Amino acid sequence: MSLLRTPLYDWHASHGARLVDFAGWEMPVQYSSIVPEHKAVRGACGLFDIAHMGRLRFTGPDAARFLDHLLTNDVSSLAVGQIRYSLVTNDTGGILDDVLVYRLPQSHMLVVNASNRLKIVDWIENHRSGFDVVIEDLTLSHFMLALQGPRALELLQPLVPVELSQIRYYHAVETTILSRPGLVSRTGYTGEDGVEVIVPAADALALWTTLFDQGTPIGLLPCGLGCRDTLRLEAAMPLYGHELNESIDPFSAGLAFAVKLEGREFPGRDILAARQHDPQRRKRVGLKLAGRRIAREGATVWIGIQKVGDITSGTFSPTLEQSLAMAYVDPGSAVEGTAVEVEIRGQRESATVVKLPFYRRPVTKC
């Protein structure tokens, strides 16, 4: 099967991007290299093509009620313009995907992981009977970018008629961008302030090049998926396929805040209700390694001769200049300060269980 390309493929190719297969899409992993792109986001601004993310629109009288039956988080209570993080769980409470659900004036929208889009579309088709809902996949007809970093809002501001600072975190507005219809949300996957923008695919290049041209003088860099991963890891945001999969429940993942059980029905709800207080559950924790080696996915976590966990993601943090990882460990080893060892390519390296997130952005002054 040939790889999908975003409307910016040619731009990426002509700007030095290293393009890789990511979830069936030919995506830029980096333009220069991970560290400078990462630092641009923390210090100024980074521009990401995230058109591979799945965008599904729900309309019809039962749209909210249907999503409420699909998602672990509450949808009906969303105010217009509000966005909520949620999970899609299977009948045993395992995680099929982690998503953002948007309540917009005339519709609801679900943003899903590229790697899970077709699975979720199928799942939705198999669960929609009895609901009067129209579902459209806008992934290919529309484009999505993320503009992230402390200078992101000031950079987008001249292109929109709305006051961006009035959009609260996890809220969205339908507006115009460069006089064309679009959606701006105060969301992101970097741990930094910023926005994500959705526009028709035909308007992608004009918007991207405008932001690139106007942002370059203030330190904007185009950013690939490589630094998207190191940024989200510092912010301890889970990544599907690493911290999340169909055999992990939301409580182990530390995502209880996204599961509303009371008076609700969704796949796996009763199993999750029973498992909510299970003391045997493994926990997602952060690890700081003493040395500079990187604990990568699949590495074993030890205390003495006892295997206590498994690494799900690791990297060398460009911001903290330290080797960091996330892992699932037995509950007795999940306490902050616990000394463990991680087996990296046959050698054991010392590490300590630490509080998540590793990085929190400085509070912005208004």
Add this chain to the structure above:
Amino acid sequence: MDPQSLKYSPSDEWIHVEGGVATVGITELAVHALTDLVYIDLPKVGKTIQVDDVFGVVESVKAASDLYSPVAGEVIESNTRLADDLESLSKDPFGKGWLIKVRLSQPLSAELLDRAGYEANWDQRH
């Protein structure tokens, strides 16, 4: 070192031989592909290595890569300064970024490549 005068392995090591001692490093193409180096592990002086033995590892933010020995012999020097100064490997892979010196126990393999051969091999792999 002049890259044109060196021998190369298809696993991106370069080799320079003088007086029965081979200096081994990794190429600028490999260093550039790795980007953002964070860690290097090299063998201790006195260790005996064979051709194709893993003699160390270099890690970047992106990936860990084994270092394969293109030569056989005893390690007589190891560039331990690199552990605290990976910049010099990134910036000067043919000079300050050398990795190990090996007293050869056998002649260089005839299969090692010259610069043109290595570049052709690299292009094939990328």
